Amino acid sequence: KAGVTQTPRYLIKTRGQQVTLSCSPISGHRSVSWYQQTPGQGLQFLFEYFSETQRNKGNFPGRFSGRQFSNSRSEMNVSTLELGDSALYLCASSLAVENEQFFGPGTRLTVL
Amino acid sequence: GESVGLHLPTLSVQEGDNSIINCAYSNSASDYFIWYKQESGKGPQFIIDIRSNMDKRQGQRVTVLLNKTVKHLSLQIAATQPGDSAVYFCAETPSNTGKLIFGQGTTLQVKP
Numbered sequence: 001k002a003g004v005t006q007t008p009r010y011l012i013k014t015r016g017q018q019v020t021l022s023c024s025p026i027s028g029h030r031s032v033s034w035y036q037q038t039p040g041q042g043l044q045f046l047f048e049y050f051s052e053t054q055r056n057k058g059n060f061p062g063r064f065s066g067r068q069f070s071n072s073r074s075e076m077n078v079s080t081l082e083l084g085d086s087a088l089y090l091c092a093s094s095l096a097v098e099n100e101q102f103f104g105p106g107t108r109l110t111v112l
Numbered sequence: 113g114e115s116v117g118l119h120l121p122t123l124s125v126q127e128g129d130n131s132i133i134n135c136a137y138s139n140s141a142s143d144y145f146i147w148y149k150q151e152s153g154k155g156p157q158f159i160i161d162i163r164s165n166m167d168k169r170q171g172q173r174v175t176v177l178l179n180k181t182v183k184h185l186s187l188q189i190a191a192t193q194p195g196d197s198a199v200y201f202c203a204e205t206p207s208n209t210g211k212l213i214f215g216q217g218t219t220l221q222v223k224p
Binding site for chain 1: 144146148153154155156157158161201203205207208209210211212213214215216217
């Protein structure tokens with residue numbers, strides 16, 4: 001069974017631009033969560049989707065948004081990029097809420 | 113804010129010795145706890161989990177201990193191997209959410 005896949009793996013953007021990251025969960029998994037990882041703040045929860053509905057949201061500004069499609073694939077969008085948005089963005093999937101979460105390799109975003 | 117803390121940022125052990133990584137959590141509503149291992153350039157990898165109705169759970173070479181009285185979680189790795197070198201994160205999940213709250217991570221260095 002294929003693992004969680006994320007595209008692209010690496011991305012370079014400039015301040016003010018927007019970016020869309022994609023996540024394909026493990027087949028059969030309906031819950032997808034997104035996390036931001038930085039050296040200073042560690043791993044921080046962004047949001048969680050289950051059956052196309054956002055169930056939980058972390059403490060990030062409205063520039064960060066996401067969605068989930070009927071096939072459970074998910075995207076997250078960051079608008080008006082700031083230098084501080086440079087991070088590794090990780091996606092995790094699970095069968096349902098409160099089940100073991102499996103992480104993808106992440107998308108490394110660099111904002112110049 | 114919510115946080116799960118780890119006591120030591122770095123732990124250095126000799127190959128073959130046992131390793132113990134500690135973590136303190138703060139959210140009394142959390143009922144599911146997980147240890148993840150993250151190698152350079154990869155996403156976190158699930159190691160072992162434990163629910164709040166248990167005190168101890170064993171896997172292959174790993175044991176997780178949960179002390180709810182003092183809100184303490186530990187990961188024990190038996191016969192530590194060079195391949196165990198990585199950053200280890202503890203995470204907690206508040207009840208009925210898919211949100212993982214991560215600690216800052218402990219870097220395990222295994223000396224040959």
